[in-house]
Amino acid sequence: MFSSPFLLAFPFFLLLCFLLYWAGARHAYLRRPVAEPGNADALDWHFFVPCRDEEAVVGTTVGRLRADHPRAHVWVIDDDSEDRTGAIVAELAEEDRRVHLVRRHRPNARQGKGAALNAAYDELNQFLSKHTDRERVVVCVIDADGQLDPDALDIVSGPAGFGDPETGGVQVSVRMRNAGEPRPLPDRGRVRNAFARLLVRMQDMEFSVSNAGMQLLRGRTGSVGLGGNGQFTRLASLDRIAAAERRPWQRGALLEDYELGLHMILTGDRISHIADTWVSQEGLPHGRRFLTQRTRWAQGNLQCVRYAPRIVSSRHYGGKGVLETLYTFLQPVAHLVTLALCAVMFAFLGLTAAENGPGEAFGGMLALWPLVLALAVVSVMPFVLWGPVYRRDRAPEASFLAALLWGLALWLYAYHLFPASARGFVRMLRGRNGWAKTRRNAEKVETGPVAIEA
Template sequence: MTSLLGSISLVLTVMFLAYMTFILIPYVRHRKEQPGDPALFEWHIFVPCRDEAAVIATTIARQRERFPAAHLWVIDDDSDDDTSAIIQAHADLDPFVHLVQRRRPLARTGKGDALNTAYDHLCRWLPADADRDRVIVAVVDADGEMAANALAAVASDDCFGDPVVGAAQITVWMKNRDDRTPYPEKGRMANAFARYLIRMQDVEFRTVILAMQSLRSKTGTVGLGGNGQFTRLSVLDRIGEGYGAPWHGALLEDYELGLHVILAGYENRQVHDTYVAQEALPSLRRLLAQRTRWSQGNIQCVKYISDIVRSRHFDSSGVLECLYYLFLPFLQIIGLIVIVLTLVFQGAAIASDPAALEGLVDHAWAFVLLGLLFGIGPFAIWGVLYKLRCEPGATWLQAVGWGAGLFFFVQYILISVTRAMLRVALRRNGWAKTRRNAETHVVGPVAVDV
């Protein structure tokens, strides 16, 4: 049994190192993109909200200041706070701000349904002769801050200037990455740990996740995120005709939309040279809840494997990339089982033969070396790249610390994927809202645990 576990562990390690290499190469080779002319397109920004009174006024003001030609469609999903009133107050004064009001029992049925409601409102609002190929729909979180160059970046010849491109995703940053006291009312240790979580989320999104997208740019499988996604209205129309609605019910409705765009015969683009900034979560509890939802959404999208394999719009490399990503939660569970069983068998061996412990102690240096080389080592690279590309003013010591910290940070996967599997087994597919950092009280349920 121990030899079998060792073989499985070796295979998983080789797969992990190979994948890290495959995403690293296109990431470091990326070249600067040339912006386009946003005036060539008509822009509509969807902002889904539920109990967002703490942030929505600032978001509306900022988006209108930075993108005066863009229409804001702010969706209130039957909030219990003053979100709807705040949106309506802006809409009364500004014809470019539109309130999309949902009411229970039709409200609070998922982000995809909220976005579909905004899509229906937009379609009724547009004139019949609108050039729907030129109408671009963006999705931004209620706390999202898009960079001022965002529309120009996605209007480039390589993005929506190319008629084959149906959707695009911009880079995600964490806007509170330099917050020294995420919890002013708490002590030094609590704030230090919160700063660590926040920084690791910024490192993760701007290196590892962006590198994954860089590989997908080569395989034709770029994924869309829930914040900072852009889609042609004509493509949303086509998806709606084929699947009943543009957005669907997976907990990863954004990745699901990206798959539908490709299955419809269009391409997705990752745009590196602009960003949308969002709040990182300083709470481990909320972070685990968020990542559990992501893992469960990933599992839900496994149902598209047959469509991907049969589609002529996915080549061999694209199929392999999608299969790896969609099966990743299952590989992670296998890895967790291997770790647990290895510890159990090692413990049993030591219990039956205390001399076995001496052998482990004698070879402890080898285990430490292997851990540094194949465990922390691959993540240390991302700390260095993060310094070079994102935080050039940081010290090399910080870079090494960020890389090592990322290794420990990603261990959340062991918890989140286990919870996700349990939720799937129990058929728990609903999800509560993730509380914003600025919210001190929320009337409805929030995603703090599973």
């Protein structure tokens, strides 16, 4: 019963899809053209910085944005913080008329990042003149610990970005600026710090090359996704989404950034990804915080599956874009199915071993070891091959052997998707759709819940 064709074919089908997707992403990354700069002065720039209890980082973030991009306005949304976030920003706003504080209070506050961004959108609308050319106004979302490339606005203004009038959104590459930190956990021992260094390195490798390749592939299929950090959008594009959906950022999914991108494409705007400029953030050295973050992302991905009928029927999505988006939607589902099939397989092997002995249960599998070995190599090599690419672009001081070992570690790192997808699915079943704020590395570890139930 358990040796049905589906059970045998499904893992091969998933592997084939993964290999095709990886090959496309790698080709798109390695063959990408250099992004030409444009004229940033031709556009008006407004940074949205959502904050909740961010006193440890918000002052540095606002100061750097104002120093590196003096023509831009910075809108800090204080989502009813319980620390000095609001007071710090208020002091900065008194000294700098281009710094604005958007205050939110409960019960309206702490309802998720999307709700906070909508509040800033409303404040910006009141601030701008009714005669403003909203096609020339660009909103950029920056995390409270985000640091943007000083040249980013020029590159985003170029022909690959807002220099094209059909472009409604641009996502830039994301980096982990603490990837080379020798002791991410200063108060912990060598073993914990070794794990923390590797975890941060994997996040940097994932975002700066693997995810960048995926986004560049999406650029070819017309399905680029927006991220929560380094997300640029035309104000006019946000207006079009608000006209269709009542507000730009929705409360339906925990991935409010990716959901915004879906709405942008559905309303006819194009999104591009530019890998030649970047925003940096702090990678998470704590395994528990990391898993909490990825559980939220997996759950948000599952929540976005409901858009599948609209995407399939939309005239703004081509066939390749539909296939790529459905593949993205189904990743957490595939992880859940794989876990279920593994559980069924091991249960069947256990029953067979109990009835007929271990030889009968495992003899057939041992006879297939060449096939198993070949599949293992094919599964691992795509991750390993990202290692030299990452070394070339992000860590040229590392040895070639270290790059290969990082690639091997990336393969092991990818397995976090299985528990994250399972936890996200369980949270959905239990109706737990609350938004969880990830603690910054500079924050003290305190007990108590971090998820805010919506």
